[in-house]
Amino acid sequence: MPADLAVVGLGHLGLPLAQAAVAARIATVGHDPARARDLAAGRLPCDGDAAALTAADVRRMLAAGFRPTANPAELARVRTAVVCAPTPPGADGSPSLAPVIEATRTLAAHLRPHTTVIIESPVPPGTTETALLPLLEEGSGLRAGRDFHLAHAPGRIDAGLRAHPYSATPKVIGGLTPACTESAATFYGRLTDKVVRARGLREAETVHLLETNYRHVNIALVNEMAVLCHDLGVDLWDVIRCAETKPFGFQAFRPGPGVGGHALAQDLTSPHLPTRPLRLVELARQVNHHMPTYVVQRAATLLNEHGKSARGARVLLLGVTYKPDLADQQGTPADEIATRLMQLGAAVSYHDPYIPSWNVLERPVPRADSLYEAAADADLTILLQHHRTYDLQGLAVKAQLLLDTRGATPAGAAHRL
Numbered sequence: 001m002p003a004d005l006a007v008v009g010l011g012h013l014g015l016p017l018a019q020a021a022v023a024a025r026i027a028t029v030g031h032d033p034a035r036a037r038d039l040a041a042g043r044l045p046c047d048g049d050a051a052a053l054t055a056a057d058v059r060r061m062l063a064a065g066f067r068p069t070a071n072p073a074e075l076a077r078v079r080t081a082v083v084c085a086p087t088p089p090g091a092d093g094s095p096s097l098a099p100v101i102e103a104t105r106t107l108a109a110h111l112r113p114h115t116t117v118i119i120e121s122p123v124p125p126g127t128t129e130t131a132l133l134p135l136l137e138e139g140s141g142l143r144a145g146r147d148f149h150l151a152h153a154p155g156r157i158d159a160g161l162r163a164h165p166y167s168a169t170p171k172v173i174g175g176l177t178p179a180c181t182e183s184a185a186t187f188y189g190r191l192t193d194k195v196v197r198a199r200g201l202r203e204a205e206t207v208h209l210l211e212t213n214y215r216h217v218n219i220a221l222v223n224e225m226a227v228l229c230h231d232l233g234v235d236l237w238d239v240i241r242c243a244e245t246k247p248f249g250f251q252a253f254r255p256g257p258g259v260g261g262h263a264l265a266q267d268l269t270s271p272h273l274p275t276r277p278l279r280l281v282e283l284a285r286q287v288n289h290h291m292p293t294y295v296v297q298r299a300a301t302l303l304n305e306h307g308k309s310a311r312g313a314r315v316l317l318l319g320v321t322y323k324p325d326l327a328d329q330q331g332t333p334a335d336e337i338a339t340r341l342m343q344l345g346a347a348v349s350y351h352d353p354y355i356p357s358w359n360v361l362e363r364p365v366p367r368a369d370s371l372y373e374a375a376a377d378a379d380l381t382i383l384l385q386h387h388r389t390y391d392l393q394g395l396a397v398k399a400q401l402l403l404d405t406r407g408a409t410p411a412g413a414a415h416r417l
Helices: 014-023 035-041 055-063 071-076 096-109 128-140 177-190 201-232 237-245 278-307 334-343 372-378 392-398
Strands: 005-008 028-029 067-069 080-083 116-119 149-152 171-175 195-196 312-316 347-351 379-384 402-404
Touching: 005 014, 014 028, 014 055, 028 035, 035 055, 035 067, 035 177, 035 402, 071 096, 080 096, 096 116, 116 128, 116 402, 128 149, 128 201, 128 334, 149 177, 149 201, 171 177, 171 334, 177 195, 177 372, 201 237, 201 278, 278 334, 278 379, 278 402, 312 334, 312 372, 334 347, 347 372, 372 392, 379 392, 392 402
Parallel strands: 005 028, 005 080, 028 067, 080 116, 116 149, 171 195, 312 347, 312 379, 379 402
Antiparallel strands: 149 171
């Protein structure tokens, strides 16, 4: 059966888009060979990349007509096709375009005239026009801007936060031609309250670059402030509380054990255009990458101050996802923190209501069944992620020693980052 929309890639970008489209009563097919079988059965894929939704959400989508598929022939009869393939870290740490290129080639082989093709995958500026457009034209025999529309619309998904639903988040659109922009804007106008038109493809792609690096740079600043304030004996969390009362020129960011998630800091604007390094972004990346090491250093110091060595110490990690109240572990700093603690000889265990099993250094990490008993038994408990289910006041009472990397415990109840 033909569909109005094909979502190519059903991960953290594609599934929320499909959910919004189904809610708007748009006939939607989702193409993802790796995830289609699980989703068609009403299950979330085990890779955690779809963690922004629940299995119940998926079942409701299926009941409303959503069709996950591994058959690329389903892409041949749609009005709009949106590429939402991921760009995971490559060997050098920079985003890998391989999944996006593969998804684009698959779509190109089944592309029909008059289709609107939109790229939502986060790609460096110039990628859509220089790398993906030729793939679409060569694979289809069609001409972009004449036979089919082509646009870029950077993904803006705040996974797990209901304060920013899809319909209330403005959508940025940039097309190859003005007609391409308007075609994409017409589609997204059915899903969101506001559509913002960029001047073109590169401007739309660069929006994501700016938004992502803005986050990383500001997190790096407050992470450096955390280290400085600890050395000075200053309560950073009180400093932030006071600073955020300023009604202009300041937006509050908070420190943490590292930066996770799917949006990677990018220190080079594009491999497809003349570029220069973004020096501030590279420095921010270095600062943020150091935070797991700093957390382990703080942990070892706390243990020493209480007459214990890191070697042989029982350390309980609370919350090992990159974001609260989600099962997504993409880029979580918990991996490196656990690795470094194990290398120091600590006996590491964890508790996370969203993660039933967890492997570090290719071996399973023991999972605590009883949270309070595990905290009471551990020499050191480290809060890495503040899930809403955690009673931090009760944990502070039970734990022998508690290091809070999120500033979520009551003042004076724990050692804060």
